[in-house]
Amino acid sequence: MINSLKMSFKIDMTYAINSFIYSLKKIPIFKDLFPGDNLYKSKKAKSIIRVLGLILSSARMILYKIIYFWVIYVLATLLTPKDISAGILHIYFIFTIIGMFFNNKVLTTSTKKYFSIVLFNMDAKKYMKAMLWQEILTNLISHSIGLWILIQNPIIFLFTIFGFLGRIIGERLNVWHYTKYKISLTYNYPFYWTVILLSGLVALLPRIGIIITSPIITIIDIIFLPIAILSYIGLMKIDNYKLIFKRLNTKVRALNSNQSREYSRQAMIDIKEKDKKIDEKKLKGKKGYDLFNTIFFERHKEILLRSAKWFASISLLVIVGVGILVMINPILQKNLNKFLLNNIAWFVIIMYFINRGAIITQAMFYNCDHSMLTFNFYRNPKVILNVFKTRVLTVSKVNLIPASVIAIGLPILLYITGGTPNSIDYISIPIFIITLSIFFSIHYLVIYYLFQPYDKNMKMKSIAYSLISALTYLIAYSLTDFKMSTTLFSIIAIIATVAYSIIALIIVYKKAPQTFKIK
Amino acid sequence: MKLVIKNLTKNYGNKEVLKEIDFTFEEGKIYGLIGRNGAGKTTFFNCLNEDVEVDSGRFILSDEYGENELKTEDIGYVISTPTVPEFLTAKEFLSFFLEINKDKIKDKKTIEEYFDLVKINKEDQDKLLKEYSHGMKNKMQMLINIIANPKVLLLDEPLTSLDVVVQEEMKQLLKSIKKDHILIFSTHILELALDLCDEIVILNNKQIELVEKNNLNTKKYKDKIIKMLKDEEHDK
Numbered sequence A: 001m002i003n004s005l006k007m008s009f010k011i012d013m014t015y016a017i018n019s020f021i022y023s024l025k026k027i028p029i030f031k032d033l034f035p036g037d038n039l040y041k042s043k044k045a046k047s048i049i050r051v052l053g054l055i056l057s058s059a060r061m062i063l064y065k066i067i068y069f070w071v072i073y074v075l076a077t078l079l080t081p082k083d084i085s086a087g088i089l090h091i092y093f094i095f096t097i098i099g100m101f102f103n104n105k106v107l108t109t110s111t112k113k114y115f116s117i118v119l120f121n122m123d124a125k126k127y128m129k130a131m132l133w134q135e136i137l138t139n140l141i142s143h144s145i146g147l148w149i150l151i152q153n154p155i156i157f158l159f160t161i162f163g164f165l166g167r168i169i170g171e172r173l174n175v176w177h178y179t180k181y182k183i184s185l186t187y188n189y190p191f192y193w194t195v196i197l198l199s200g201l202v203a204l205l206p207r208i209g210i211i212i213t214s215p216i217i218t219i220i221d222i223i224f225l226p227i228a229i230l231s232y233i234g235l236m237k238i239d240n241y242k243l244i245f246k247r248l249n250t251k252v253r254a255l256n257s258n259q260s261r262e263y264s265r266q267a268m269i270d271i272k273e274k275d276k277k278i279d280e281k282k283l284k285g286k287k288g289y290d291l292f293n294t295i296f297f298e299r300h301k302e303i304l305l306r307s308a309k310w311f312a313s314i315s316l317l318v319i320v321g322v323g324i325l326v327m328i329n330p331i332l333q334k335n336l337n338k339f340l341l342n343n344i345a346w347f348v349i350i351m352y353f354i355n356r357g358a359i360i361t362q363a364m365f366y367n368c369d370h371s372m373l374t375f376n377f378y379r380n381p382k383v384i385l386n387v388f389k390t391r392v393l394t395v396s397k398v399n400l401i402p403a404s405v406i407a408i409g410l411p412i413l414l415y416i417t418g419g420t421p422n423s424i425d426y427i428s429i430p431i432f433i434i435t436l437s438i439f440f441s442i443h444y445l446v447i448y449y450l451f452q453p454y455d456k457n458m459k460m461k462s463i464a465y466s467l468i469s470a471l472t473y474l475i476a477y478s479l480t481d482f483k484m485s486t487t488l489f490s491i492i493a494i495i496a497t498v499a500y501s502i503i504a505l506i507i508v509y510k511k512a513p514q515t516f517k518i519k
Numbered sequence B: 001m002k003l004v005i006k007n008l009t010k011n012y013g014n015k016e017v018l019k020e021i022d023f024t025f026e027e028g029k030i031y032g033l034i035g036r037n038g039a040g041k042t043t044f045f046n047c048l049n050e051d052v053e054v055d056s057g058r059f060i061l062s063d064e065y066g067e068n069e070l071k072t073e074d075i076g077y078v079i080s081t082p083t084v085p086e087f088l089t090a091k092e093f094l095s096f097f098l099e100i101n102k103d104k105i106k107d108k109k110t111i112e113e114y115f116d117l118v119k120i121n122k123e124d125q126d127k128l129l130k131e132y133s134h135g136m137k138n139k140m141q142m143l144i145n146i147i148a149n150p151k152v153l154l155l156d157e158p159l160t161s162l163d164v165v166v167q168e169e170m171k172q173l174l175k176s177i178k179k180d181h182i183l184i185f186s187t188h189i190l191e192l193a194l195d196l197c198d199e200i201v202i203l204n205n206k207q208i209e210l211v212e213k214n215n216l217n218t219k220k221y222k223d224k225i226i227k228m229l230k231d232e233e234h235d236k
Helices: A002-024 A028-033 A043-079 A084-102 A111-119 A124-151 A155-181 A189-208 A214-237 A241-248 A250-256 A260-271 A288-299 A301-328 A330-342 A346-354 A357-372 A381-416 A425-451 A463-481 A486-515 B041-048 B090-100 B111-117 B134-148 B164-180 B190-196 B218-231
Strands: B002-012 B015-026 B029-034 B056-063 B066-069 B075-078 B152-156 B182-187 B199-204 B207-210
Touching: A002 A043, A002 A111, A002 A124, A002 B090, A043 A084, A043 A124, A043 A189, A084 A124, A084 A155, A084 A189, A111 A124, A111 A241, A124 A155, A124 A214, A124 A241, A155 A214, A155 A241, A288 A301, A288 A357, A288 A381, A301 A330, A301 A357, A301 A381, A330 A381, A330 A486, A346 A381, A346 A425, A346 A463, A357 A381, A357 A425, A381 A425, A381 A486, A425 A463, A425 A486, B002 B041, B015 B029, B015 B041, B015 B182, B015 B207, B029 B164, B029 B190, B041 B152, B041 B182, B075 B134, B090 B111, B090 B134, B111 B134, B134 B164, B164 B182, B164 B190, B182 B190, B190 B218, B199 B218
Parallel strands: B029 B182, B029 B199, B075 B152, B152 B182
Antiparallel strands: B002 B015, B002 B056, B056 B066, B199 B207
């Protein structure tokens, strides 16, 4: 087991070091400094990079743990402001339960696992054991340290032992589920949501005075101990880990082969089995490019609509949830009202994240334009603009699904939190949200048509496209700090986004016939 | 040594891809598995390699000592699109492989000797596999499969996209190792199969069938194979 761990670590490190050298050599000055493949075979250079790599990876691990405990701490201050220590342990308990079922190590697929087990032919069971122990021991130690820093009470060890035992039980449950149903527990959605929902309810227990205390966790530990031992024995009794890993990692193989792009394209098509058949009525009377576009969007309905509907539902849930909370908590009511009247700029980044423009244009390229652009007739300016027009309309419609929920929800929230001195807000906020949604829809399509960023192998090639995408995010992000009255901001934003959209559309109409081609 | 396939059936949903296949492959021969596009050649290999679950069927390895179920370690699988850890150099890849499998490898050679076997020059050995061409990656994939020395080696169209020189090198390599192995080589290029393989089997209409050569010359044999592929119903 120790040998497997050492070997796996050695391969990982070499892989990381080579990746680093490879990236370094992409920079012109280093390319000239270290010509050829000398750096890859230089043991001295590699040992220096190895030390650096070790420091960096340890720092990264520590950082992740700090973030983990910081989140727990912040949640505890909200949940149990009077007794933060108790809240921390309560939330740690919930996180551990969720991690126990869904953060499994044995069945996760990864390139690393594929290479180790299938390609390097490592003993799958020893490998599994090594990975499992590495994970649970690292967690036991780091969580003990983390909780000790926060609480400094021996009671924390009862919780970290619970985490330790829980992980073993969780791993066993996952392997059992996989051998019985051929899918990992993580993909058992009814179970997943049940655990999440129950965890959410347990999280609320401190509100009614119930909290996970040391007697409770001691009892749970005592119950968990024999179950964990039996689970571990069960895990060790299974001999066909190689087969399990092989089957689970077949997709990883595909993703790492030269087929990867073909595969990802295939995966996008595979998702929408139910979209393969199109309702004939929807195509009736359509001809030419109108028919072509309808077929494209009908075939991609699932991709296009699924996340839009998902965001719409989440937005609705959040709005209703916040609505209920503000009605029972006057402080929250006041704060939210203040926020809505002064920080509406926050919704720029929210709408940025909700917008599906980037994914939709990717689907367009992978599943349609990539092959269609090789035909002359498809590159005809009239055709390009015609297809563009239809796409703008459809993408905007898709993005309007979640946008309209927010556009209706925000004025209602504003009203129930105490209203606004400027009644115009009730109109300007919804218009602002809708124009923002249309703006993002147009924006992604415009930069896609102007910079068409992919080459014939579907690799991202355009620096300009990447820069503009990054800039879009940066602007949206920086606006979260921007304080201006909602009335003024929403009106300025409406004018700016409408102006941008008009100018962008004019540019596309003039330039796209020249720019929209395979690189 | 023989690989006996008994009653192999594989369906994808309602689609029957392989149906009640019974066939025996023998040691010391290269079998050319021919089939039209979509006939199920890769599915057949995936079943043998246990990458997918079969609906029914057994795979048995039999020799003078008896019969055993085919095990994962008995099989090597060279896929048409080679998968290698791209951020390792060829030398590192090989060294790690040799170190991990040191107890399993018989007649261990030096790294240099292994590279000679697949004709990879010294100056290419310290290159990242990411920078290797398709053919070179394929050579590496073939090499580790040869070192692992499985009893059955499945080759899924491994030579199709190689240049003529590499193709010839690989053919010679396969011929040199066939003695103690069962090699099953899938391709849809008939000429390649006729040139390299000792036996031709066709996968058609969900079944595997040996094409007897009898006393036919190459031209007549080829015509016979094409006729068999055309005549029967095939699965598209």
